[in-house]
Amino acid sequence: MIISTNNYYGFDIQVDEAKDQGCYDDILQRILDMLIFYISKHNKVLFVRFDVRFPSKYCNDSSNQTFSEFIAGFIKFHQRKGLDPVYVWVREQSREKHQHYHCILLLNGNKIRSYYEILQQAEAMWNRKLGVEQLGLINFCNRSRHGELQSNGIMLRRNDENFSDVFNKCFHWASYLAKTTTKDYAPLGIREFGSSRIPKDWPIHPKVQSILQ
Incomplete structure (x- = not known):
C-alpha cells in the first residue's frame, strides 16, 4: 500500500505529490514500530541516519549479501560496546550501476552522545569489507540534498x-526510507528493506503512548 498524504498516524512524512512520490506503508510501519519500541526501552535514544554506496567501478553482484554481512558486523561491534543498536535499512537503485542503501540506526543515548564516531567506524568497516580505501562511500547525511548543513545524531x-x-522530526526524516522513488528494481527474491527484530508483546511506555493517535 502506498501512502500519498503527508501524514501517517498523526506524524509528518516525506511525500511529493508533484513528483507522484508516495511512501510504502509497510516500511513506514516498521520504522514507527522500531522508534516506539526503542524509546519505550531507553529513556534517551540517539537517532542516526546514513547511506551506504559501492564504488562506481566495484565488481559486485545484485544480491544484498555484501551489505548484509557489513551491517551484521557493524551491529555486533556496537553490541559489544553495550550500545544496544537497532536498525532499519532499504535498498534503492536508479540509473547507477550498483544499488545503494539508506539506513537509520538507534542507540542507547545514555551510553553515547556523538554520532560522528559511529559513522567513522561504519566507513572504516565498509572500506575493509570492500577491500578499498575511498572516502564518501558512507554518506554521513549531515548535508541536505542542496548541500546545506543539517544536524544528524538527534x-x-x-x-x-x-x-x-523531536519524535516527529525523527520519524519525518526516517520516512525518506519509505519513499517509492528508485525502489522496485531489485531482482526477484531480493529484499528491498530489512530491520532488527522487535520482540513480541513489548510494553509501550505511557509517555510514548500519549503521543500516539
Missing part, C-alpha cells in the same frame, strides 16, 4: 518537554 529524550516534536 537525541530523543523521553522526558523532554519537546519529546513529541
Whole structure:
C-alpha cells in the first residue's frame, strides 16, 4: 500500500505529490514500530541516519549479501560496546550501476552522545569489507540534498518537554526510507528493506503512548 498524504498516524512524512512520490506503508510501519519500541526501552535514544554506496567501478553482484554481512558486523561491534543498536535499512537503485542503501540506526543515548564516531567506524568497516580505501562511500547525511548543513545524531529524550516534536522530526526524516522513488528494481527474491527484530508483546511506555493517535 502506498501512502500519498503527508501524514501517517498523526506524524509528518516525506511525500511529493508533484513528483507522484508516495511512501510504502509497510516500511513506514516498521520504522514507527522500531522508534516506539526503542524509546519505550531507553529513556534517551540517539537517532542516526546514513547511506551506504559501492564504488562506481566495484565488481559486485545484485544480491544484498555484501551489505548484509557489513551491517551484521557493524551491529555486533556496537553490541559489544553495550550500545544496544537497532536498525532499519532499504535498498534503492536508479540509473547507477550498483544499488545503494539508506539506513537509520538507534542507540542507547545514555551510553553515547556523538554520532560522528559511529559513522567513522561504519566507513572504516565498509572500506575493509570492500577491500578499498575511498572516502564518501558512507554518506554521513549531515548535508541536505542542496548541500546545506543539517544536524544528524538527534537525541530523543523521553522526558523532554519537546519529546513529541523531536519524535516527529525523527520519524519525518526516517520516512525518506519509505519513499517509492528508485525502489522496485531489485531482482526477484531480493529484499528491498530489512530491520532488527522487535520482540513480541513489548510494553509501550505511557509517555510514548500519549503521543500516539
